[in-house]
Amino acid sequence: MELLIFAGLALVAGVSGLLVVVQRHAVYSALFLILTMGALAGIYILLDAHFVWVIQVIVYAGAIMVLFLFVIMLLDIRSEQAPWAAPDRGRILVAVLLSVVLLLELGIAVARRFVLAPAGGPAVARNFGTTQTVGRLLFTDFLFPFEITSIILLVAMIGAMVLAKKRLT
Amino acid sequence: MRVPLEAYLILSAYLFALGVVGVATRRNALIIFMSIELMLNAVNLSFLAFARFLNSMDGQIFVFFVMVVAAAEVAVGLAIIITIYRNKETVDVAELNLLKW
Amino acid sequence: MLSSLWLIPVWPLLGFLWNGFFGRRIGKTAVGTIACGSVGLSLLASLGALGKLLARPAEARRVEQVLAPWIGAGNFQADWGLLLDPLSAVMILVVSGVGFLIHVYSIGYMREDPDYPRFFTYMNLFTFSMLMLVLANNYLLLYVFWEAVGLCSYLLIGFWFEKKSAADAGKKAFIVNRVGDFGFALGVMLLWTSLGTLRYDQVFAAAPAQLVAGGGVVTAITLLLFLGATGKSAQIPLYVWLPDAMEGPTPVSALIHAATMVTAGVYMVARSAPLFEMAPLSLSVVAWIGGLTAVFAATIALVQTDIKRIVAYSTISQLGYMFLGCGVGAYAAAIFHLMTHAFFKALLFLGSGSVIHGLSGEQDIRKMGGLRKHMPITAWTFLIAALANAGIFPLAGFWSKDEILYGAAAGGYGGVWALGAAGAFLTAFYMLRCYYLTFEGRSRVEPEAAHHLHESPPVMTVPLVILAVFAALVGFVGVPPEHGAYHRFVEPVFAGAKQVAGHAASVGEVPMAILSLAIALVGVWVATRFYVWRPETPDRVVGRYPGVYRTLLHKYYVDELYDALVVEPIRRGSLWLWRRFDEPVIDGSVNGIGALIRVGSLALRRVQTGYVMSYVLSFIVGVVAILGYFAFWR
Numbered sequence: 065m066e067l068l069i070f071a072g073l074a075l076v077a078g079v080s081g082l083l084v085v086v087q088r089h090a091v092y093s094a095l096f097l098i099l100t101m102g103a104l105a106g107i108y109i110l111l112d113a114h115f116v117w118v119i120q121v122i123v124y125a126g127a128i129m130v131l132f133l134f135v136i137m138l139l140d141i142r143s144e145q146a147p148w149a150a151p152d153r154g155r156i157l158v159a160v161l162l163s164v165v166l167l168l169e170l171g172i173a174v175a176r177r178f179v180l181a182p183a184g185g186p187a188v189a190r191n192f193g194t195t196q197t198v199g200r201l202l203f204t205d206f207l208f209p210f211e212i213t214s215i216i217l218l219v220a221m222i223g224a225m226v227l228a229k230k231r232l233t
Numbered sequence: 234m235r236v237p238l239e240a241y242l243i244l245s246a247y248l249f250a251l252g253v254v255g256v257a258t259r260r261n262a263l264i265i266f267m268s269i270e271l272m273l274n275a276v277n278l279s280f281l282a283f284a285r286f287l288n289s290m291d292g293q294i295f296v297f298f299v300m301v302v303a304a305a306e307v308a309v310g311l312a313i314i315i316t317i318y319r320n321k322e323t324v325d326v327a328e329l330n331l332l333k334w
Numbered sequence: 335m336l337s338s339l340w341l342i343p344v345w346p347l348l349g350f351l352w353n354g355f356f357g358r359r360i361g362k363t364a365v366g367t368i369a370c371g372s373v374g375l376s377l378l379a380s381l382g383a384l385g386k387l388l389a390r391p392a393e394a395r396r397v398e399q400v401l402a403p404w405i406g407a408g409n410f411q412a413d414w415g416l417l418l419d420p421l422s423a424v425m426i427l428v429v430s431g432v433g434f435l436i437h438v439y440s441i442g443y444m445r446e447d448p449d450y451p452r453f454f455t456y457m458n459l460f461t462f463s464m465l466m467l468v469l470a471n472n473y474l475l476l477y478v479f480w481e482a483v484g485l486c487s488y489l490l491i492g493f494w495f496e497k498k499s500a501a502d503a504g505k506k507a508f509i510v511n512r513v514g515d516f517g518f519a520l521g522v523m524l525l526w527t528s529l530g531t532l533r534y535d536q537v538f539a540a541a542p543a544q545l546v547a548g549g550g551v552v553t554a555i556t557l558l559l560f561l562g563a564t565g566k567s568a569q570i571p572l573y574v575w576l577p578d579a580m581e582g583p584t585p586v587s588a589l590i591h592a593a594t595m596v597t598a599g600v601y602m603v604a605r606s607a608p609l610f611e612m613a614p615l616s617l618s619v620v621a622w623i624g625g626l627t628a629v630f631a632a633t634i635a636l637v638q639t640d641i642k643r644i645v646a647y648s649t650i651s652q653l654g655y656m657f658l659g660c661g662v663g664a665y666a667a668a669i670f671h672l673m674t675h676a677f678f679k680a681l682l683f684l685g686s687g688s689v690i691h692g693l694s695g696e697q698d699i700r701k702m703g704g705l706r707k708h709m710p711i712t713a714w715t716f717l718i719a720a721l722a723n724a725g726i727f728p729l730a731g732f733w734s735k736d737e738i739l740y741g742a743a744a745g746g747y748g749g750v751w752a753l754g755a756a757g758a759f760l761t762a763f764y765m766l767r768c769y770y771l772t773f774e775g776r777s778r779v780e781p782e783a784a785h786h787l788h789e790s791p792p793v794m795t796v797p798l799v800i801l802a803v804f805a806a807l808v809g810f811v812g813v814p815p816e817h818g819a820y821h822r823f824v825e826p827v828f829a830g831a832k833q834v835a836g837h838a839a840s841v842g843e844v845p846m847a848i849l850s851l852a853i854a855l856v857g858v859w860v861a862t863r864f865y866v867w868r869p870e871t872p873d874r875v876v877g878r879y880p881g882v883y884r885t886l887l888h889k890y891y892v893d894e895l896y897d898a899l900v901v902e903p904i905r906r907g908s909l910w911l912w913r914r915f916d917e918p919v920i921d922g923s924v925n926g927i928g929a930l931i932r933v934g935s936l937a938l939r940r941v942q943t944g945y946v947m948s949y950v951l952s953f954i955v956g957v958v959a960i961l962g963y964f965a966f967w968r
Contacts, residue, residue: 067234074244081248081271085255090263097267100248104274107244110236111285116277116296123300128270128307135311136263139318152258152947159257159951163250166958169965170246174239176965184235185286193284193293206294213301220305227312230319257950330944 066184070110077103090136094129101125112188115198241282248275262314262324266307273303339399339416342379342426343469345372346462350455357451366441369454373437373461377430384423392826395420398471398535405474412532417471420824424669425468425601428676432593433461435797439684440585442793443691453493453583460486464594468601473522473532476602480518480566483595484511490590491582503578510575514565521558524551538608547612556609556616559602560623567599568650569627569657574893576650580642584687587642592649592683593676600656600672604665607828611663621661621742625753628654630890632760636767637886640697641686644768648723649679651757655738658754664741665828666821670812671734678722678731678805684798685716688790689772693783699768704777709789713773715802720769722805724762725854732851733809737816740846755853762857763864770865815843 080099087093101124108117191197202210248271255268277296284292318324349372357365387395401414418426437457444453463482470476484507492504526532528551529540545552563569568576579591590596603610603620610617628651635647652675659668690697692709706713722729725736735758742751779787789795812818864871876883885891 065234067236070236070240074240077244078247081251084267084271085251085259085264087264090261090267093264093267097270100271101274104278107241107278108281111241111281113281113284113293113296116281116293119297119300120277123304124270124274128304131307131311132263132267135315139263139315139324141261141263141324152260155947155951156258159954160254162951162954162958163254163257166253166954166961167246167250169958169961170249171243173961173965174242174246182235183237185238186288188285188288192288193290197290198293198297201290201294202297209298213298216305217301220308224308224312227309228315253954257947257954260947326946329946 066110070107073103073106073110076100077107090141091133094132094136097132098125098129101129112193114193115195116193118195238282238286242279245275245278245282248272248278251275260325260327262317262326265326266310266314270303270307273299339383339397339418339469340401342376342383342430343462343465345375345379346458346465348372350458350462353451353458354455357455362445362450365451365454369458370434370437370441372458373430373434376426376461376465377434380423380426380430383418384427387418387420387423388823392822395823395826400471409530410526412472412474415471415475415533416469417534418469419827421601421604421669421827422468424673424824426465428597428673429461429464429468429594432676432680432801433464433589435801436585436589436593436680436684437461439588439687439794439797440583442791443585443687444583447583449493453490456486456489456493457586457589460490460590460595464598467598471534473525473534473537476605477518477522480562480598480602481515483590483598484508484515484566487511487579487590487595490586491579493582493586497581500581503575503581507575507579510572511565514562514572516561517558517565518562521555521562524555524558528555534605541609541612545612548614552609553613553615556606556613557619559606559609560616560620563599563603563657564623565599566602567596567653567657569599569623569654570630573627573631573650574896577643577646577889580640580646584642584683584690587646588680588683588687591646592679596649596653597656597672597676600653600660600668603657603660604669604828607660607665610660617661617663618747619661620657621747621750624654624657624659624661625742625750625757626654627651628658628757629753629760630654632757632764634886634889635764636760637883639700641689641699641702641768641772642683642697644699644764645679645682645686648682648761648765651761652679652723655735655754655757658750659738659741662738662742662745662747662750664738664745666824667734667737667741669824670820671731671738674722674730674734674805674808677801677808678719678729681715681719681798681801681805682723684794684801685712685719686772688712688794688798689716691790691794692786692788693779694786696780696783699771701778701780701783702772703775703779704773705779705787706773708787711789711795711798715798716773717769718802719805720765721858722809724765724858725758725850726762726858727851728809729806730804730809732854733812733815736847736850737812739850740815740843743846755850758850758853759857762854763861766858766861767865770861774866775869815847 077100080096080103083096084093084100087096101120105117105120105125108120252268252270252272252275255271256265259265259268277299280292280296280299284290284296314324317329321328349368352368353365360368387397396419397417399416401416403411404414405412437454440453440457444450447453460483463479463486467476467479467483470479488504488508491507492501495501495504522532525537529537529544531537531540541552565572576591576596580587582591610620631647631650631654635644635651638644638647652671656668656671656675659665659671686697688709689702689705689712692705692712693702696702718729722731725732739751739754739758742754777784810818811820864875888894
């Protein structure tokens with residue numbers, strides 16, 4: 065049953081991921097990326113990552129991708145010609161070949177190395193991955209990095225405003 | 234039937250390779266950016282799978298931080314793209330060759 | 335006072351720092367006050383230390399303090415350590431006492447100089463370094479401050495560096511000293527490799543046990559140390575820098591090149607007495623070099639016409655006496671002469687400075703004469719100093735010089751004694767010649783200078799008078815000879831060093847003193863005859879021996895000889911290396927590498943296409959390669 069669900073979600077994620085890359089128009093890419101992220105969120109549930117799948121949907125699929133769509137519409141970009149059009153063809157071929165090699169290498173690494181636990185993983189505590197657990201960890205063991213992230217976000221906020229402003233006064 | 238660790242990792246590797254293809258082949262800066270997001274998601278999947286199979290919360294915490302950094306990166310990155318578009322009327326990276334010799 | 339020896343050298347250091355950083359802002363009065371005050375505080379601290387030292391019994395007059403560890407590497411250990419014993423007590427009193435008077439004098443002498451703060455900054459740095467030099471308790475610290483005073487000497491000789499001759503003189507002093515210091519450094523290294531320590535007390539304790547008396551090692555060590563002393567104290571063959579050093583301001587000549595720094599070599603030899611006593615060969619080298627220098631420099635001084643150069647050659651000659659004293663084993667007498675010499679030679683320099691000041695920069699004694707009427711204080715003090723230098727009873731120089739000569743005669747060094755006696759005659763002659771030509775007779779001053787002719791202000795004459803009192807009376811601390819208060823104080827330092835007790839030859843002390851006084855009086859008489867009673871005599875003598883005169887005037891052509899033998903070959907060799915080696919090989923290889931990179935870059939820059947995608951692609955290639963390495967080979 066679990067395997068079936070995983071297979072379905074993986075299929076959705078895989079196909080829409082491919083479509084993100086090959087779409088001519090950025091809007092379609094963005095929409096398919098949202099779909100990919102949604103499917104991944106489903107897989108996160110299978111991995112008992114309850115808090116993470118929620119923020120995957122809210123932050124990633126929601127906030128970040130909406131930002132993408134805003135920008136795409138703001139810029140009003142005409143659809144480019146087919147990505148595999150003439151001048152780039154050689155480079156695209158090389159890139160795809162390299163990626164295949166990369167995938168093979170990763171596959172070999174996976175096949176060789178990991179025999180961690182039987183399928184499905186070990187039994188975990190009931191509160192594994194819940195918001196409570198994550199929150200407790202963030203405010204105890206990871207307090208300092210957690211506070212640092214607020215600074216990163218603040219800096220990013222200021223930086224984005226400074227960069228995107230039409231004219232600095 | 235339970236799902237083996239390898240299945241998650243293969244899916245992660247596949248999505249990552251897709252992201253690489255996107256970054257390497259596309260000329261639209263926005264799509265390149267989205268491909269990078271795809272790669273980040275692939276890595277997150279690996280983290281979560283390992284976290285589950287090692288019975289350790291560290292992976293999930295790390296994913297949380299990856300998402301924060303991704304959010305910051307998107308904000309700044311999109312701002313840069315807007316600025317570029319405003320100056321050059323394009324987001325085609327092939328036309329951004331100011332660093333040429 | 336004895337529990338905190340660092341109080342003695344620290345004041346000039348503070349003065350140096352304060353004047354060095356803020357000297358330009360705080361005004362001349364403040365600069366002068368700080369500089370003199372800091373040396374004055376050192377003088378007070380030194381006097382306090384002397385008092386405490388005197389209060390102790392003779393065998394306990396030795397204080398050693400380690401302020402901080404400095405270098406500790408393996409079994410090598412050197413500390414910031416201070417040592418106060420009667421020898422260094424005499425030295426710090428001379429340095430801070432004479433130094434203080436010269437600082438005060440400088441306030442007047444340097445008043446018009448725009449670089450007033452810089453002058454006092456250097457002077458304070460020098461005083462600090464010199465105090466540390468004599469207070470150091472190990473050879474390495476001695477060496478460091480030996481170099482520091484050399485640096486100050488360089489800076490102060492070249493104080494008016496806009497003048498080429500001054501800059502050259504500074505360089506010459508530095509380079510000539512380099513030769514001597516090289517020997518000194520080798521000596522210190524040899525000392526460490528053979529004894530494993532550099533602290534005075536440990537060295538002198540270990541030397542008799544670990545070195546063969548009269549053997550090669552101890553002879554090599556002492557000769558190398560003495561080579562350093564010949565450089566710093568201007569002895570044959572490295573004396574050539576001192577006459578040129580007169581390019582510096584006159585107070586500098588008085589402080590560094592008469593009273594203190596140049597005596598560092600004598601101090602070092604005296605300090606190393608236990609080592610020198612183990613090497614008879616080195617001792618006789620020291621004695622003979624000292625004696626030869628004493629006569630050699632005195633003969634040159636006979637015919638010089640620059641007032642400061644006469645005094646400079648006189649300094650070389652007197653330093654020769656001090657080494658003569660060390661060489662014959664009369665260390666206490668040598669240090670005694672060092673002390674008296676500091677007073678009367680500083681006075682001679684300051685007096686000539688006063689003359690130069692009054693004559694608006696004129697230094698040629700042929701253009702002086704009759705100055706006594708215009709500057710009586712300067713004239714009288716100069717006369718006292720000249721007679722003290724000539725060794726006339728009962729002035730200071732008589733007691734100390736006589737004691738050295740007596741030491742030579744009593745020690746059985748007949749040849750050296752003869753040199754010393756000849757030197758004494760010459761000294762009396764040239765000192766009086768200098769005095770007569772400057773202050774007596776008819777005035778040969780150029781009209782323009784005569785117009786401004788004036789006695790110096792009190793800030794300059796008061797130090798002159800004080801120094802004159804000392805130059806006249808300081809000899810009495812050593813009366814009666816060999817048993818005076820001075821000897822009871824200093825002699826114990828050298829008591830352990832002496833290997834042969836008593837005197838080898840039996841000569842009476844009083845007859846010897848009368849003999850040396852008679853020699854000096856003959857010199858005075860000849861000078862008076864030459865320059866007062868029969869002023870035409872000098873020209874007649876010159877007319878009869880023109881070759882001798884010319885040789886002396888050109889200082890035996892030693893500078894020319896050194897130029898031909900040392901400077902010119904090195905210059906030629908350097909030129910050859912520059913043209914044939916430096917330019918083609920070194921520059922060639924450097925430029926060649928540059929050209930290679932240029933050509934390579936022309937080809938490589940095509941990599942910078944400016945296309946982001948190409949960069950991404952190469953990035954991916956790298957990732958694939960690294961991953962491949964981990965996937966397949968690890």
